[in-house]
Amino acid sequence: MxxxxxxxxxxxxxxxxxxxxxxxxxxxxxxxxxxxxxxxxxxxxxxxxxxxxxxxxxxxxxxxxxxxxxxxxxxxxxxxxxxxxxxREQFAQVPCITEKTAEDYIQHCDNEAFLADLPQLSLPLNTEKEFIGYTVTNLEMTSHDKGLFPNDVVIGEKVPKNVISKLNNGTIVLAVTDKKLLLRRLYVTNKGLVLRADHKNIEDVCMDKKSVKQLWRVRYVFFRRVPDMSDTFEDKLAMLELQMKELRGK
Known part of the structure; x- marks a missing residue:
């Protein structure tokens, strides 16, 4: 080279x-x-x-x-x-899979010319690593109005096949098979891989490791909306306790 x-x-x-x-x-x-x-x-x-x-x-x-x-x-x-x-920092150019290109990506995911024609995201990521962007198209990774919604964009880092079994259970991944793209949580079992959605009405997908063409570990998420940043119950309780102490002091 x-x-x-x-x-x-x-x-x-x-x-x-x-x-x-x-x-x-x-x-x-x-x-x-x-x-x-x-x-x-x-x-x-x-x-x-x-x-x-x-x-x-x-x-x-x-x-x-x-x-x-x-x-x-x-x-x-x-x-x-x-x-x-x-x-000047050199930003990584990350190809992004959209709803219109998802089916073609399954067929041409290893074709450099095809990847070069995909929309490119310019991001401050490690240029030595390989990343892919994916536009969320469904509600499979939502639960109780929280999670990933359509048009959110996830950024995945490519996982070598010999490392897949070492990922922590529950890691969110984008799995590429011969027939589909699956954005799910990964669970590794003795029988193979289980891909589980956060939505309770979506069934698990079980497959052999050999069925996975590519696996991308989700490392970053870009929301197309402002995510819920409201205080948790514990935060509100702590605030009430603080106010009670102030009242006692008076």
């Missing part, structure tokens, strides 16, 4: 370009550029030549070694560097 991805990411940092701005310069899709930077795919030779020529960098230098900031500044006097640009 070449150093092309690392080098274009460093060029963006020195030049102060977002992934979208850089991609627009060379008629690329942002997801495609992200795949280059993360080493998930290699560019066509035409793209390499175009980018190297634009920044006055030798093709060999782009491909065979990781460029330093000093080298980049020497290659092209138009490149500028400020402390703010150098320290």
């Amino acid at each position: 070449s150093f092309f991805g690392k080098n274009i990411k460093k060029i963006r940092g020195v030049k102060g370009l977002s992934q979208q701005a850089f991609a627009d310069l060379f008629d690329l899709k942002r997801g495609t550029l992200g795949a280059y930077e993360e080493g998930r795919s290699e560019p066509k030779i035409d793209s390499i030549i175009l980018i190297a020529k634009y920044f006055s960098i030798a093709i060999g230098d782009m491909l065979t070694a990781e460029l330093t900031v000093n080298q980049l500044l020497r290659f092209n006097d138009n490149l500028t560097l400020t402390p703010e640009e150098l320290e």
Whole structure:
């Protein structure tokens, strides 16, 4: 694998370009550029030549070694560097599954071109890890008016298959099988996996580990509404006790 991805990411940092701005310069899709930077795919030779020529960098230098900031500044006097640009945090580009793309994702979840065409979420996550976004479409993960509602977005971190059995029971996951996507709580048993909804009227789904194509552990949730932040019964009781003490003191 070449150093092309690392080098274009460093060029963006020195030049102060977002992934979208850089991609627009060379008629690329942002997801495609992200795949280059993360080493998930290699560019066509035409793209390499175009980018190297634009920044006055030798093709060999782009491909065979990781460029330093000093080298980049020497290659092209138009490149500028400020402390703010150098320290700018690089957000992860997370593909997001929507209701319209869910069925296609089941069939093409390993296709990089398909993933690059999905809507992308720009989030301050660890760029070394793999994440997926998923738009909630039902009430299966609700209970007593609490939980996940349609149009909420969950962000899942990919779980290697050899780690699935080590997850804590009750972990919320997005499971991808040959036929469906299931957002449920995971329970590992001697017989296999149990995927359980929070809604009491939804039956459990039992399956063998081999039936799971991908498993994503939900790490973050974006609500399309303000979640219920009201005080709990214990909080209200503590407040009443405090008020009683104040009254006694008077």
